[in-house]
Amino acid sequence: MKNVRRATALISVVAAVVAVGSSLAACGSSGGAGTGSGAxxxxxxxxxxxxxxxxxxxxxxxxxxxxxxxxxxxxxxxxxxxxxxxxxxxxxxxxxxxxxxxxxxxxxxxxxxxxxxxGLADHLIARPGKAITSVADLKGKKVAVPQGTSGDMIFQLALKKAGLSPKDVNVVNMDPSTVVTAFSSGSVDAAATWYPLLDTIKKKVPNFVDLASDKNYYPQQxxxxxxxxxxxxxxxxxxxxxxxxxxxxxxxxxxxxxxxxxxxxxxxxxxxxxxxxxxxxxxxxxxxxxxxxxxxxxxxxxxxxxxxxxxxxxxxxxxxxxxxxxxxxxxxxxxxxx
Missing domain, CATH: 3.40.190.10 (Periplasmic binding protein-like II)
Incomplete structure (x- = not known):
């Protein structure tokens, strides 16, 4: 009789362990993206x-x-x-x-x-009060450009259209977030950037001059x-x-x-x-x-x-x-x- 009671108790313990294991597995399968078994x-x-x-x-x-x-x-x-x-x-x-x-x-x-x-977000902009009203006016000016990015691309396209080359301006290579700081503080005359970074700039320099953007070239480009x-x-x-x-x-x-x-x-x-x-x-x-x-x-x-x-x-x-x-x-x- 004693052996029967021990066997019954052991079965109960095993059943409980299985139930807990099943519960944990269920929790795992309903987790975040891609967290299921075999992902x-x-x-x-x-x-x-x-x-x-x-x-x-x-x-x-x-x-x-x-x-x-x-x-x-x-x-x-x-x-x-x-x-x-x-x-x-x-x-x-x-x-x-x-x-x-x-x-x-x-x-x-x-x-x-x-x-x-x-993309239609890239812009070439200039600070007000710098006598820059067109891309041609960038000659000799200090321009912040995150090189190798879409900002760099719109900058280069705009220069070519205006008959200028990068050698005609003072190009300063900057990280995109640094461009925001440099333009907002006035340490550069112009910048190549994009939205939503441009929204941040607009809060600090609301009257910046918009010189060129993707929309000037789309849909031809x-x-x-x-x-x-x-x-x-x-x-x-x-x-x-x-x-x-x-x-x-x-x-x-x-x-x-x-x-x-x-x-x-x-x-x-x-x-x-x-x-x-x-x-x-x-x-x-x-x-x-x-x-x-x-x-x-x-x-x-x-x-x-x-x-x-x-x-x-x-x-x-x-x-x-x-x-x-x-x-x-x-x-x-x-x-x-x-």
Whole structure:
């Protein structure tokens, strides 16, 4: 009888352990994005602005990474070129870059795996009271430029249109956030920057002079923001790249339908006041993924990418740029949408 009681007690203990284990497993399976058993780790880079982070903010909010079996390790960077550098060290697998950094894929240092949004946020501005009313007036002036970025690109395009070269002005290479400080304090005469950084400048220098912007060149010149991946990652992990693309395609389509709500979600993700991003969608052209797939198939995307090659050659960023067909993985982007 005593043995029966011991056996019964042992069964009860085992049952309790199993129940606790089941409960813990259930908690684990309902955790954050990509935390489920067997999820694939993927290291993702982004910049702390709407174009650079909104898709990831929405994807996290809606559990899209988990849906595709991905466990994202999201890392913030100040610009695109630093992300491409991180590819080389293995610190990143995929990331986001603006149009100004597209010379790096054109140099063979990364693959463009998908289009994000079309940028309309870059501006070349001057401080008031500096006798600068046109780009031509920048000759001999001190201009803050975050080199290798979309700000640098619009600066170079504007100089060329005005018949000037970088040698005609005093170019000071600065980090994007430092550009804000330098322009606001008056330590430079002009600057190349973009929204939402320009919103911060506007609060301190509301009457700055707007010399040039993306809108002066669009649609003859298109400025795509893109998702990129290291060459080796695309070669070795194409299936994971397609999963990643499905995530950002779904996030993109939601953003297209809910732009203002997307601004709010991204503001919370970046932990900034919502008013900081309240006009973010005014400075990008949002396209549904179905349109981007169509434009990928008919060669429009390649035209956008190839259209920037001349500017990058003139900027001295690349001597012999690759054609888009050699660095844009259109097949992966299109397959991800099926």
């Amino acid at each position: 694939t780790k993927i290291k993702i880079g982004y910049t702390a602005d709407f174009s650079g982070s909104a898709a990831f903010a929405v994807a996290q909010k809606q559990g899209l990474f988990a849906k595709e079996g991905l466990d994202p390790d999201l890392k913030v960077f100040t610009n695109g070129p630093l992300q491409i550098q991180a590819f080389g060290s293995g610190d990143l697998d995929v990331g986001y870059i603006g149009p100004g950094a597209l010379w790096l894929p054109q140099s063979g240092k990364a693959k463009v795996i998908g289009i994000n949004q079309l 298109t400025f795509p923001n893109v998702f990129v991946a290291s060459n080796s990652y695309v070669d070795k992990h194409s299936a994971t790249v397609k999963k990643f693309l499905r995530v950002v395609q779904q996030a993109n389509d939601w953003i297209v339908k809910h732009p203002k709500e997307a601004e709010q979600i991204d503001a919370k993700y970046l932990k900034v006041p919502q008013e900081n991003l309240s006009t973010a969608t005014d400075y990008v052209k949002l396209l549904p993924s179905s349109k981007l797939v169509e434009d990928s198939k008919n060669g429009t995307v390649e035209t956008w990418l190839d259209g920037l090659s001349t500017a990058f050659v003139q900027m001295g960023k690349v001597k012999s740029p690759l054609k888009a067909k050699d660095y844009y993985t259109a097949d992966l982007y299109e397959a991800a949408a099926r």
